[in-house]
Structure formats: structure tokens, C-alpha cells
Amino acid sequence: HMTHALPMLAPLFDRMTTRDIARRFKASEALQFFEDQVIPLTSKHLLSFAAPDPPYPSLPYDYYDRWKYLDPDFVEQWAVYREPPVPRHIRILREICLYPWVFHI
Numbered sequence: 001h002m003t004h005a006l007p008m009l010a011p012l013f014d015r016m017t018t019r020d021i022a023r024r025f026k027a028s029e030a031l032q033f034f035e036d037q038v039i040p041l042t043s044k045h046l047l048s049f050a051a052p053d054p055p056y057p058s059l060p061y062d063y064y065d066r067w068k069y070l071d072p073d074f075v076e077q078w079a080v081y082r083e084p085p086v087p088r089h090i091r092i093l094r095e096i097c098l099y100p101w102v103f104h105i
Contacts, residue, residue: 019086062083
């Protein structure tokens, strides 16, 4: 995840993947946000940068906290776009559904 280098990707990614379908960006809205908010604030060098594989195991996109290392003022300004953590009961249900015996009940 490149949000430490391109902070504007955090609100974009969260709004593109939110569990609240009514708040989720449509493709045209995501493109508009990218063109209006990400590109103007990003150097051409960073836009052409290919991210190296992270040295740590990758996490599913909805478990990774892409806001963790960002400036608190930035986080506060864009908080309306921030996706809340996955609720504990959803995490438990996801773990249960990983077992093959669940499908035979």
C-alpha cells in the first residue's frame, strides 16, 4: 500500500472499498477524485513509481490500516472518507467460513 508516499490514496481506497454500498465511489467518481485530488498533489516521479513488495506479510485490504502513519491533521481533514475497522463479529464469521465443514451443515 502506497499511502505513506501518496496520502491522498487513503481516502480514495477507503471510499472505493467501503462496506457501505451507498457511500462507495462509482468508477466515474473514483476517477474524478483521482484526477482532482491525487494527481495535482503528486509529483510525476511518484505517479510512475512501482511499489516494491513489502517486507512483511500482506494483509487483506480491509484489515490494513492505510491511515496509520499519516499526519493527524490530514487524517482529521479527510475523516469522512475513512472506513471504520472491520467489526469483530464480521471477522469471526469470516474465520468460521474458512473451514470446509461449514459448507456441509
